[in-house]
Amino acid sequence: ASWATPLPKIKAKLSANVKAGKASISLSVDLFSGLATWFTPNKGGIEGGPLGACGPRQSNDDMIVALNAAQYGDMNKKSKHCGRKVLITGPNGKKATAVINDACPGCKKNSLDLTPVVFKKLGSLDTGILKIKWKFI
Template structure:
C-alpha cells in the first residue's frame, strides 16, 4: 500500500471514532456510595422487617420502603451525618420505614441521640449512604 493509502485509512478511522457518539449507561453502577439527603427521625425498635428483634440501644436504621427492595439491604451498614452539627455515626439496616420519604431514615433512639444529643429535637437533617 502506498503511504497515502495508509494516511487515508488512518484518517477515516479517526473520523469515524470522533463522529460516533459515546453512550454511557448508568444502569448497573453500584449506587451504595450515592449520598441521600433527607430527614432523620427515631422510633422505638422491636421486630424489624429484616426478621431480627432489636433494642433501642442498638444502632439501627429503618430505610425508606422504596429502597428496602424485599430486604436486599438487610445487614448492610449506612454512614449517617447530621448536617446541622457534623456528627457522624454508622448503623445497621434492620427495618423498612413505610412513612419515610425517599431519602429519610428512621433511627433507633440511641443512634438518634449519638447524632443529635437529644430526642427532643425530633427531626434532624441528614445525609447518608450505604457502605
C-alpha cells in the same frame, strides 16, 4: 415546610488514570440527603415491635435504622439492603454508623428512622427530626 423536603440524591465520582502504569481507579459513591426521625422498637405494636422487617430482634439500644419504603423495596419481602451498614452525618457534622434492620413505610425517599441510641449520636431526641446525609458503607 420547605425544610422538610428531602434533597435529591447526590452522586460523587472519583476517577484517576495513570498512563505510564496503565492503571485506572474509579470510585462512585451515592450520598443521600433526607430526614432522620426516631422510633422505639421496645414499644411493641405501637412502633413496629421487637422484630424488624429484616428479621433480627431489635431494641432501643441497638445501632440500627429503618430504611424508607422507596429504597427498601417490596415491603412483603426481606430487602437486599437488610444487614447493610450506613454512615449517617447529622446537620452539625456528627456521624453515626448503623445497620439496616427494618423498614419505615412512612418515611420519605432518602430518609431513615433511627433507634434512640443512633439519633442521640447526631442530635437531641427533643428535636424529633434532623436533616441528614447518609451513604452505604
